[in-house]
Amino acid sequence: MTLPELSSEWKTGLSLAWSLYIAVLSIWIVMQKRAPVSTMSWILSLALLPFAGFVVYYFLGPQRLKKQRLKRLRSRAGERAGDDLVLLREAARRAPEALRQVAALGTAACGLPVSSATSVQLLSGGANTFDGIFEAVRGARDHIHLEYYIFEPDQIGTALRDLLVQKAREGVVVRLLVDALGSQRLGRRFLAPLADAGAQVAFFHDTRIGRRLRPVTNYRTHRKIVVCDGVIGFTGGVNITDEEDLRTRKDAYHDVHLRIEGSAVRWLQTTFLEDWAYTTGEQLGDKNRALPHWLPQPLPDAEAGDIPVQIITSGPDTMLEPIHRMHVAAINASCQRAWLTTPYFVPGEPALMALTSAALRGVDVRLLVPRRSDSLIVSAAARSYYDELIAAGVKVWEYKARMLHSKTLVVDDNCAMAGTANFDNRSFRLNFEVMAVVYGPALAGPLAAQFETDLRSAAAVHAHRPQRFLMRLADATARLFSPLL
Numbered sequence: 386m387t388l389p390e391l392s393s394e395w396k397t398g399l400s401l402a403w404s405l406y407i408a409v410l411s412i413w414i415v416m417q418k419r420a421p422v423s424t425m426s427w428i429l430s431l432a433l434l435p436f437a438g439f440v441v442y443y444f445l446g447p448q449r450l451k452k453q454r455l456k457r458l459r460s461r462a463g464e465r466a467g468d469d470l471v472l473l474r475e476a477a478r479r480a481p482e483a484l485r486q487v488a489a490l491g492t493a494a495c496g497l498p499v500s501s502a503t504s505v506q507l508l509s510g511g512a513n514t515f516d517g518i519f520e521a522v523r524g525a526r527d528h529i530h531l532e533y534y535i536f537e538p539d540q541i542g543t544a545l546r547d548l549l550v551q552k553a554r555e556g557v558v559v560r561l562l563v564d565a566l567g568s569q570r571l572g573r574r575f576l577a578p579l580a581d582a583g584a585q586v587a588f589f590h591d592t593r594i595g596r597r598l599r600p601v602t603n604y605r606t607h608r609k610i611v612v613c614d615g616v617i618g619f620t621g622g623v624n625i626t627d628e629e630d631l632r633t634r635k636d637a638y639h640d641v642h643l644r645i646e647g648s649a650v651r652w653l654q655t656t657f658l659e660d661w662a663y664t665t666g667e668q669l670g671d672k673n674r675a676l677p678h679w680l681p682q683p684l685p686d687a688e689a690g691d692i693p694v695q696i697i698t699s700g701p702d703t704m705l706e707p708i709h710r711m712h713v714a715a716i717n718a719s720c721q722r723a724w725l726t727t728p729y730f731v732p733g734e735p736a737l738m739a740l741t742s743a744a745l746r747g748v749d750v751r752l753l754v755p756r757r758s759d760s761l762i763v764s765a766a767a768r769s770y771y772d773e774l775i776a777a778g779v780k781v782w783e784y785k786a787r788m789l790h791s792k793t794l795v796v797d798d799n800c801a802m803a804g805t806a807n808f809d810n811r812s813f814r815l816n817f818e819v820m821a822v823v824y825g826p827a828l829a830g831p832l833a834a835q836f837e838t839d840l841r842s843a844a845a846v847h848a849h850r851p852q853r854f855l856m857r858l859a860d861a862t863a864r865l866f867s868p869l870l
């Protein structure tokens with residue numbers, strides 16, 4: 386056999402192998418039944434990585450996850466919401482029909498009803514957030530539950546750990562759930578004092594090979610939840626890291642958080658407990674088991690208030706994308722304004738259509754994003770949407786001072802949202818997220834004031850701004866990967 390003949394046979398074999406690889410990979414991806422654009426993006430991207438693409442998709446590609454809803458736990462929480470019903474009936478009479486439908490959508494999509502709060506406080510910046518959390522933790526007498534994507538063993542992380550150790554030694558039950566990827570710097574030495582004091586620590590979705598048949602590297606808990614004694618709760622965008630604290634770093638992220646008191650906290654509590662049960666395997670009340678003896682303490686009778694609040698959760702364990710739907714529905718329901726702040730802006734077609742349609746019908750639609758985020762490709766992809774947004778009448782600003790990390794939406798004077806979800810596919814579809822929707826002016830007013838304050842450190846983006854060709858090409862190319870970001 387001559388060398389040219391051997392070379393030809395090798396070429397034929399490689400061509401057949403590559404064709405078989407594409408066919409198998411395509412069938413695998415298509416059977417996931419994801420959005421057509423996302424499906425085609427994965428196929429085309431991985432076709433350029435012969436064989437290695439299989440490994441990439443195995444570790445990073447979409448998966449179906451099953452995460453049990455603890456029906457008995459939710460029922461227990463719902464039974465204690467009787468006082469909310471009177472308040473909510475009154476609030477429903479005053480609310481516009483479109484807003485009532487938004488609330489109904491949230492309940493149907495994630496299973497959590499509208500509840501109430503006696504107080505909802507907007508905390509601007511990491512320093513105010515940490516001060517509020519530390520104060521609530523110091524005052525806890527029964528239990529402290531924390532769930533975080535990033536918990537760093539730095540100055541603020543060490544201070545919080547030491548406070549949790551102190552509370553655990555006082556007899557307070559402490560449970561800390563952190564994401565295994567986002568908090569990978571937490572080592573045994575750092576966590577040892579917590580264990581010695583009797584606190585419980587768990588890592589969400591361990592990324593090490595061998596822990597699961599198929600790793601879940603791509604599915605993280607991006608939630609930030611603190612619950613003290615079941616009556617005070619916190620959620621928002623602030624992680625436990627010095628990067629969010631201006632007292633430690635002059636370039637700290639600009640972010641906001643919420644402090645909530647009242648019966649709405651029980652749904653933050655329920656969200657934490659379901660995540661805890663999923664991570665640890667601890668049974669908290671399925672159909673075959675009684676509720677553990679300690680659950681009456683984590684679900685106490687919290688006071689009903691006059692502020693309607695709905696906790697919305699989403700994650701890859703549901704195809705309904707509750708937080709995505711709530712954003713789109715609220716923007717579609719807007720009459721006067723829809724002001725959106727997000728560090729990562731990579732909208733899908735429904736979200737982009739909602740923003741541009743609202744602007745076209747005369748709503749004051751504003752978008753505030755960082756001039757430069759901590760992801761170059763996401764920043765580039767976001768810029769690729771500016772022209773069509775501006776053409777439809779959306780006003781776009783870029784925050785210049787620091788890295789903007791807030792995730793908020795203000796609709797008219799009667800609806801405001803704040804939480805952990807970015808305005809992108811990863812938050813809407815891949816990560817486990819949580820958001821608080823506050824109906825009425827209690828949060829809409831302060832959040833609108835915060836938005837206008839932030840605009841003082843931002844620059845408006847104009848339609849005919851100068852842009853070099855290479856930057857426009859880079860932005861357009863990054864946009865091709867939007868379904869994967």
